[in-house]
Amino acid sequence: MTADHAPPAPSGPSAVPPSAVEAPLRILLPQVLPALVVGVVASLLFLGISALAEKLEGVLWDDLPDALGIGGYSSLWIIAMLTATGVAVGLVVWKVPGHAGPDPAAMGLGGPPLAPGVVPGLLLASALALAGGVSLGPENPIIAANIALAYWLGRKAAPAVPGAAWVALASSATIGALFGTPVAAALVISEALAGQPGRGSLWDRLFAPLVAAGAGAMTTQLLAEPSFDMGLPPLTDPGGSDLLAAMVIASAAALFGLASCYLFPYLHAAFRRLRHPMVMLPVGGLVLGLLGAVGGPLTLFKGLAEVKELTSSLGGWSSGELAKFAVVKLLALLVAASCGFRGGRIFPAVFIGAAFGLLAQALVTEVHPAVAVSSAVLGVLLATTRQGWISLFTAAVLAASPAMLALLCVASLPAWLLVTGRPQLELDERGRALR
Numbered sequence: 001m002t003a004d005h006a007p008p009a010p011s012g013p014s015a016v017p018p019s020a021v022e023a024p025l026r027i028l029l030p031q032v033l034p035a036l037v038v039g040v041v042a043s044l045l046f047l048g049i050s051a052l053a054e055k056l057e058g059v060l061w062d063d064l065p066d067a068l069g070i071g072g073y074s075s076l077w078i079i080a081m082l083t084a085t086g087v088a089v090g091l092v093v094w095k096v097p098g099h100a101g102p103d104p105a106a107m108g109l110g111g112p113p114l115a116p117g118v119v120p121g122l123l124l125a126s127a128l129a130l131a132g133g134v135s136l137g138p139e140n141p142i143i144a145a146n147i148a149l150a151y152w153l154g155r156k157a158a159p160a161v162p163g164a165a166w167v168a169l170a171s172s173a174t175i176g177a178l179f180g181t182p183v184a185a186a187l188v189i190s191e192a193l194a195g196q197p198g199r200g201s202l203w204d205r206l207f208a209p210l211v212a213a214g215a216g217a218m219t220t221q222l223l224a225e226p227s228f229d230m231g232l233p234p235l236t237d238p239g240g241s242d243l244l245a246a247m248v249i250a251s252a253a254a255l256f257g258l259a260s261c262y263l264f265p266y267l268h269a270a271f272r273r274l275r276h277p278m279v280m281l282p283v284g285g286l287v288l289g290l291l292g293a294v295g296g297p298l299t300l301f302k303g304l305a306e307v308k309e310l311t312s313s314l315g316g317w318s319s320g321e322l323a324k325f326a327v328v329k330l331l332a333l334l335v336a337a338s339c340g341f342r343g344g345r346i347f348p349a350v351f352i353g354a355a356f357g358l359l360a361q362a363l364v365t366e367v368h369p370a371v372a373v374s375s376a377v378l379g380v381l382l383a384t385t386r387q388g389w390i391s392l393f394t395a396a397v398l399a400a401s402p403a404m405l406a407l408l409c410v411a412s413l414p415a416w417l418l419v420t421g422r423p424q425l426e427l428d429e430r431g432r433a434l435r
Helices: 018-068 075-095 116-132 139-157 163-179 182-193 202-224 240-272 277-295 304-311 319-339 346-363 369-385 388-399 403-419
Strands: none
Touching: 018 075, 018 116, 018 139, 018 163, 018 202, 075 116, 075 277, 116 139, 139 163, 163 182, 163 202, 163 388, 182 202, 182 388, 240 277, 240 319, 240 346, 240 369, 240 403, 277 319, 304 346, 319 346, 346 369, 346 388, 369 388, 369 403, 388 403
């Protein structure tokens, strides 16, 4: 047959060889079971540490002061308890094998796997800090612990699977468990994958992490029913004034959060001059106790429950009180992260943003509360985490109003221009701010 009479080339679905269609299935389906296992186990570890910290918190802040006949949240008790927490965490960092992991000031969300022997000390130090009222969240230690365990066990169970795959599964699973939804994990992982070479479509590469995140989120939902709804009045019909307010508040909050990033290396260096964890952490605990005595109980702990209490009394706080909450919590976050307490920065940053937003709303009462709080949380998170997607997601979830999403997307643009390329709230191994 001549070329002029050759049959036309096949087109449409029949043009794709069956093997090309089946190849992704053969690759993706075997990933489902390990992703589910990692997701469930990561969530159970998070819930277990959280439950342990809550039980210990009840003993330290309710049962013990009641037995002693003193106020659980008196200034004296706050100072004593946070100093004692510094001593306890200092002992863990000093004596427990692995020394509770590397310097937390140089730890972000994720990172390379730690040795398995570090995990018990890291989790113990984190649980003590959470129970003792330190202004840090559970996210960084829990993610680091889950990555270490998933990497170690995964490499033993399936040596042919790349170690990076176990890291991605553990990170996604823990983020899904922390937020109670796989959406946050999908956003974070897609941001991480954006600059990495890889074969297959983005959704092929996200498949297993999404399974792990979904399993982690559903486990948390079934056992703990987490909620980020702050009970803010919904914004139903946004206008130009709302957009302007969102842009101004997000930018101002970003500058406020950015101030902590500039202060962080200097405060960290000051605590490092104390050299020994049994000096750094008790001194840090004492400073946190003094700050807590000034700011009151709302400025203690990781901040999520305290945000709900803060926003449940709209109009009940004076502008002076709200300014005090925001400044004290920002300083407490800086001290806790500088002196060696193990914990994450996202949840305290949410409290800082909420207090800043309510302050803006108290000063300009025409601003809608949902606009003020969500925009301020967005700005502070952009400055302190430099995670664009997670900042936008968290701010949108707090508002619980679909109309806010478009405003927040636009408000993030000027705020991002202010923070990009600036120091981050994370240091390198030499104590210099990352940019």
